[in-house]
Amino acid sequence: MSAVQQLTLSLPKWINDVVDWQKVYNTDDEKMALAVELSKQNVLRGTGGPFGSAIFDCVSGKLVSVGVNRVVPMHNSTAHGEMMAIMLAEQNVQSFSLSADGIKRELFTSCEPCAMCLGGTLWSGVKRLVCAATADDARAIGFDEGPVNASSYQYLTDAGIEVLRLVQRDAANKVLQHYANGGGEIYNG
Amino acid sequence: MSAVQQLTLSLPKWINDVVDWQKVYNTDDEKMALAVELSKQNVLRGTGGPFGSAIFDCVSGKLVSVGVNRVVPMHNSTAHGEMMAIMLAEQNVQSFSLSADGIKRELFTSCEPCAMCLGGTLWSGVKRLVCAATADDARAIGFDEGPVNASSYQYLTDAGIEVLRLVQRDAANKVLQHYANGGGEIYNG
Incomplete structure (x- = not known):
């Protein structure tokens, strides 16, 4: 018997009830509002972290x-919201690189x-890369963030990635709090 | 039109021509020999990094x-050998954690x-976690390793993960060299 050699992530x-795929997003606030809404709906609908x-x-x-977090329902510790968005974006452009075609793309989380x-x-x-809640907000409800610190962000910046943090932090942190208060699973390895 | 919302990794x-799924692996050397053989076959057969x-x-x-690296053929920058092995192991045990059932498991890379x-x-x-070639060996042929250093490994150790490095480094590094000499794609973001 050979072990599983293929898996599907979905x-x-x-998602299609919440996401307007035709909309043009003009500001950081509009873009982050979508990321935060996805985090909130994922909790409300019980489909992940x-x-x-x-x-x-x-x-x-x-x-x-x-992307939304799919760790528990997909039995996959790597299925974080960012990873789902990255993998699916790469499927959409049919490339392992979101900049190979010369188009500049940005990740909101x-x-x-x-x-x-x-x-x-x-x-x-x-x-x-644009972020809302902080790593400390995630740690405050029990999630481990792993070895990530100021030098990690410096590495991104040095690689030519613009980083913007604390955009709509309060709204995003409210979702974290709601998840924790509702007894949501904290699934550290 | 909605974007892709599902993907398959395989x-x-x-793999089944090379891997004996029934074998019992008794030593670190036997286990690492499999990981290195997989890296080598992946290059020889042109199926990834x-x-x-x-x-x-x-x-x-x-x-x-x-797991073997599937970045280029799968259009997926996250499909590194370790990630493939982790995701597939979790599918096999049907859990997001490879220790939730009390069985101790180890990753050879x-x-x-x-x-x-x-x-x-x-x-x-x-x-x-047991490793063969070093991050510097990978950097030497042009791969970026990202923000990973001694403190990253310390974080793993502090989390209760035993780390052993430099097991069969030379054999693994030979595969890296062979890939680079053959003009293999270096696919940094």
Whole structure:
């Protein structure tokens, strides 16, 4: 008997009820509002952890992909919101790089990335990272963020990725609090 | 039109020609030999980058999953060998944690993990990480490893993960060299 050699990762079915794929997103606030709304809906609908992400074309303002945390339902510790958004964006453009075609793309995430997702952001080819809640907000409800600190962000910046933090932190942190208060699973390895 | 919301990740078809799923692996050398062989076959057969991984049950010595780098063929910058092995092992045990059932498992990788995979190792629940080639060996042929350093490894150790490095480094590094000399794609973001 050979072990499993293939797996499928998917977003919840409600995504299309929440996401307007035709909309043009003009401001950081509009873009982050979507990431935070995804994190909130993921909690309310019980389809994963309190984290949402979205990737946009920086110039056109069009949405490329979205991601929500799918760790528990998908039996997959790597299925964080950022990783889902990155993997799906790469499927959409049919490339392992979100900058190979010369189009500048940006990742919005409802919470600062853990060590894995920060590394994943580097490999994805996005040229901008915008975060809402802080790693400390995630730690405050029991999530481990791994080895990620100021020097990790400096590494991104040195690689040419613009980083903007604390955009709509309070709204995103409210979702974290709601998840924790509702007894949401904290799934550290 | 809505964007792609599902994706599939798979190992190459040759895996079952190379992997003996029934074998009991008794030593670190036997286990690492498999990870390095996977990295080598992945290069020879042109199915991805020069990196292989395998996850074992520490007590029984049985193989739980294997992974090879699938970044270019799968259009997925996160499909590193370690990530593939982790995701597939979790599918096999049907849990987001490789330690939730009380069984101790270990990840063998042909090259020290990049920042993303080191974070992913933490979330996976493996209790032991064994590496062959060094991050510097990978950097020497042009791969970026991201923000990973001594403090990253200390974080793993502090989390209760035993780390062993430089096991069969030369054999693994030969595969990296062979890949680079053959003009293999270096796919940094």
